[in-house]
Amino acid sequence: MTVSHGCYDVVVIGAGPAGAVASSLLADLGYRVLVLEKEHFPRFSIGESLLPQSMAFLEQAGMLQAVVEAGFQHKNGAAFTRADDYDCFDFREKFSDGWGTTFQVQRDRFDKVLADCASAHGVEICYGQTVVAVTTMADAVQIDVVSEDGSAYQVGAAFILDGSGFGRVLPRLLQLEKASTLAPRVSLFTHIKDNITDAGFDRNKILITVHPEHPAVWYWLIPFSNGRASVGVVLPRELHAGSECTECELLQQFIAEGGMLQRVLENAEFDTPVGIIDGYSCDVESLYGERFALLGNAGEFLDPVFSSGVTIALKSASLAAEVVHQQLQGLEPDWQKEYAVPLMQGVDTFRAFVEGWYDGRLQDVIFADGKSEQIKEMISSILAGYAWDTGNPYVRDPRRLTTLAELCRK
Structure with missing residues (x-):
């Protein structure tokens, strides 16, 4: 394969949270990583209310101190109101172990903090670059790129990760998109x-x-x-x-x-x-394929109601970095078992709660009087992002939400 712009172990599309964390984790493992970002940072983005679960992934990637020192707004929970009803969930009072606080962030600053951390970890980030084609070969991936000055070039990599968010570069180029099950x-x-x-x-x-x-x-x-x-x-x-x-x-x-x-x-x-x-909700036929995987919103985006987007993105980055590492070491990881299934466990938990929000079940639970503290702590854990904690009955079987709503209505 002939390339005119170098060959890397991993190329990542997008320097947002998923791309920054995945690339940093891989660079820490000694791989040569290139991030191709279409925009220039800082740039505006929504999805500004983080969940406490995300703090563990930032800590894993060596980015937590920089985020803490950036001076973002402290966040310890979520409040809900409807007419004269009001209730709030303190994320420090939750069923699951782990962080109980986080931050509310302007994404232009937050994303730049993470991208700068990735650069400090040895990741090469090129801004103003658009990926226009991807070709998978026997031993590598060829990525066709157009720079903002109009020049075109090719990059080679052993693996490619798509962290392009709503840009959804690989789903578009590889015809992986499919309609979401959620209403537009x-x-x-x-x-x-x-x-x-x-x-x-x-x-x-x-x-x-x-x-x-x-x-x-x-x-x-x-x-x-x-x-x-x-x-x-x-x-x-x-x-x-x-x-x-x-x-x-x-x-x-x-x-x-x-x-x-x-x-x-x-x-x-x-x-x-x-x-x-x-029509922001989106889905894909597969989260991975031959020498590629999709991160965060590039794979599936549910709904902004529980601010789950960044947490899912960071979880996907953490999972994918480990499986890519195995693959680059010559092993044969099972992407379905080691990436798609564990990632979708949390996504499906959030999905059940999104569906419960719009059909009224979750709203009836949130605004119900007399909820037990134990039940409230279990719900608080999911709202705090701990959607992968199978010790929580509402993660293990989200259908329990229906029974809980019926009890609250009575």
């Missing part, structure tokens, strides 16, 4: 100067608000450490399509109907354009 929804979002003075609002928790009349419509409010916040609304596609308002007007219109959220944001300054993602 639209997300409108922006950053604001929040000016929050409400004494009842806890900046250490993400606030999830359910629309008082439309339970399928919900909002997030993620406060940052600098007096700003991320705010967004998720709604069925038909509600968005039927509106004649601008995106900013529609977002503010829904916030005005949000009960506690409206009161908390009564002094907010909407000083940033509103973004939109339409």
Whole structure:
């Protein structure tokens, strides 16, 4: 195979959290790793509320200290409100062992912190590079790349990981995409100067608000450490399509109907354009194949309601790095058994809770009076990202959520 831009052990598409952690873990094992990133960092991204489980993966990759020192907003739980109902989950009071706190982060800064850590670990990161084709050969993968200046070149690698997130480079190039089982929804979002003075609002928790009349419509409010916040609304596609308002007007219109959220944001300054993602849920035919694997959102993205995206991305990076290591050592790892199955165990737990959120079961549990502390700790563990802890009955069998909802309704 002829290449004009060098040959690597591993090429990673995307320098986001999944790509940064996977590449850093592999570089620490002595491999020559190249990351090809289409954008330049820092760059805007949503998915700003981390889960405590993610801290273990950042620690594993040697990135935790840099994240702690970056000065992000402390996070210890999640609060939920619907009309006059309110309840919160403190992630320090959970069923599973492990971290009980984390951070709420501006992703432009957070992602750059992780990418810079990967560089410090010996990873070569090239920004402004677009992967346009991938060809698998007997002993290597050929990657065709176009630089931002229009020049084209090829890179060779023994293995390729796709951490391109919503860019979903390999699923598009290799025809791996398939429709999600989740209903299509639209997300409108922006950053604001929040000016929050409400004494009842806890900046250490993400606030999830359910629309008082439309339970399928919900909002997030993620406060940052600098007096700003991320705010967004998720709604069925038909509600968005039927509106004649601008995106900013529609977002503010829904916030005005949000009960506690409206009161908390009564002094907010909407000083940033509103973004939109339409039909964000996605799936693939396979998470791996001949000399490639998909990380995080490049494989499957569920829904933003439980902020699971970064945690799943980091879990996939941790799992994939170990299996790639085995493969590059000449072993024959079982990618289905050692990567896809363990990764999907947690994804399927989150999926069951996402489905339970939209069909009302989980909302009925969250807002129920008189929940036992043990049950609340089990739910808190999953909300904190411990969706792989099979000691938790609701991870081992997420169908238990249906029985729990029926009990709460009674």
